[in-house]
Amino acid sequence: MYTTSVRSVAAIRFLEEGSHNVKMKQLIRREDGARKTSLHELIIGKGGYSAKHHHEWDHQLVVTEGQGLLILDRKKIPLRPGSVLLVQGNEEHQFLQRGNKPLHFLTVTAL
DSSP states (O other), X not given: OOOOXXXXXXXXXXXXXXXXXXXXXXXXXXXXXXXXXXXXXEEEEEEEEOOOXXXXXXXXXXXXXSEEEEEETTEEEEEXXXXXXXXXXXXXXXXXXXXXXXXXXXXXXXX
16 A cells, blocks of 8 residues: 655656646656556646647546646647546647646546
């Protein structure tokens, strides 16, 4: 078993090429004993965005704070606290922060 709290995990700069003003907390990783999936909190600061990208695996996410947009195959999907989404494998997507507060979301991805 592994346990931690979101507040106790340090945010690191998200280094994905094409992203801007994004940090990540690696909440549950392979190093913590995870075998198939990992859990991260992404924090997109004022004016920030992820790179447009796609990957083979699905990932689920839950917005916990802030507002933003998910651009998914050219559709604009509003993000706000309580939004729950499934981005399926190979769907091109991008996350953008909007509003006055950073956008925070938890995401589960394949290892």
